[in-house]
Amino acid sequence: MTTVAAYAAPAAKAPLERTTIERRAVREHDVLIDIKFAGICHSDIHQAREGWGEAIFPMVPGHEIAGVVSEVGAGVTKFKVGDRVGVGCLVDSCRECENCKAGLEQHCTGGNVGTYNAVGKDGEPTYGGYSEKVVVDENFVVGIPEGLSLDEAAPLLCAGITTYSPLKKWGAGPGKKVAVIGLGGLGHMGVKIAHALGAEVTVLSQSLRKKDDGLKLGADHYYATSDENTFKDLAGTFDLILSTVSAPLDFGAYLGLLKAGGALVNVGAPEEPISLNLFSLIGGSKILAGSMIGGIAETQEMLDFCASHGLGAEIELIAASEINEAYERVVNSDVRYRFVIDTATI
Numbered sequence: 001m002t003t004v005a006a007y008a009a010p011a012a013k014a015p016l017e018r019t020t021i022e023r024r025a026v027r028e029h030d031v032l033i034d035i036k037f038a039g040i041c042h043s044d045i046h047q048a049r050e051g052w053g054e055a056i057f058p059m060v061p062g063h064e065i066a067g068v069v070s071e072v073g074a075g076v077t078k079f080k081v082g083d084r085v086g087v088g089c090l091v092d093s094c095r096e097c098e099n100c101k102a103g104l105e106q107h108c109t110g111g112n113v114g115t116y117n118a119v120g121k122d123g124e125p126t127y128g129g130y131s132e133k134v135v136v137d138e139n140f141v142v143g144i145p146e147g148l149s150l151d152e153a154a155p156l157l158c159a160g161i162t163t164y165s166p167l168k169k170w171g172a173g174p175g176k177k178v179a180v181i182g183l184g185g186l187g188h189m190g191v192k193i194a195h196a197l198g199a200e201v202t203v204l205s206q207s208l209r210k211k212d213d214g215l216k217l218g219a220d221h222y223y224a225t226s227d228e229n230t231f232k233d234l235a236g237t238f239d240l241i242l243s244t245v246s247a248p249l250d251f252g253a254y255l256g257l258l259k260a261g262g263a264l265v266n267v268g269a270p271e272e273p274i275s276l277n278l279f280s281l282i283g284g285s286k287i288l289a290g291s292m293i294g295g296i297a298e299t300q301e302m303l304d305f306c307a308s309h310g311l312g313a314e315i316e317l318i319a320a321s322e323i324n325e326a327y328e329r330v331v332n333s334d335v336r337y338r339f340v341i342d343t344a345t346i
Helices: 043-050 150-157 159-169 186-197 211-217 228-233 251-255 294-309 319-333
Strands: 001-006 019-025 029-039 065-072 086-088 089-094 133-137 178-181 200-205 221-222 238-243 256-267 285-291 315-318 338-342
Touching: 001 133, 029 043, 029 086, 029 186, 043 086, 043 285, 043 319, 065 133, 065 150, 065 256, 089 133, 150 159, 150 186, 150 256, 150 294, 150 315, 150 338, 159 186, 178 186, 186 211, 186 319, 211 221, 221 228, 228 294, 251 256, 315 319, 319 338
Parallel strands: 178 200, 178 238, 200 221, 238 256, 256 285, 315 338
Antiparallel strands: 001 019, 029 065, 029 133, 029 338, 065 086
């Protein structure tokens, strides 16, 4: 066991505070990672505040982890000391079910093990990336290519794969019109990746406040959804709409922006249920879908893709002492576009 410093929420809705946690001894297939940077995802806030249901406390959030391998177990074959690596939302799964064998560990039928706010197979709670070190099985670690700086790579472990996976699955590419709802931590990566895939990209945001940013990130068009003309002017326009926001939307209105057979895919996760008139799906044979991160192999594919296209996250680097302030700023949409903790400050 190794004692390391971390920032934890001691109880639901309580401010995060500096503490110490125990990391397990390195086992045969484990990798010990010196964490260099940890992204702050909105889901960290949902879970620390029990917005998605009962949680485990004390909680060390963080599933956007970038660091360097400092020790490997005797059976490790994928990594060596000194490698630049990342850990995303998962640290284990059953590895035997149909989904795991298909590279869809995020949909493990036996239940995947989250990087934090979960219980590992050893019965111990998992603690995330707001800490100095982490021990993870090599099969749930990915390599960060040299073309990406570790600080800008950290958010890719959630925000990058969460947008890359559905964009690939639903065919974003040349000749396709893709809209991204929301230009935040997820949305800004959705714009970058959809543009790099060759799609014609439109941002749909509440206002035009971030229009200049959106166009610089790769959007071809930018519209304010607060303008009622937007929904009239863009009716029947898109092949794919990716919703990255965690606020409930008028899904009927957004489905009206799709071409026949088009798909509206949700990666944002509102805390409240939504209602939907099914005629907005039936007319035009439209699709309302969801997507969750991606499997480990696809996460590595995403990192390689981002490196080859020079796509890192747009970040604001903060000290660990600023985490609670950063949480409030995320809730108020006051970040461009991802907070990343310099873990040397923990």
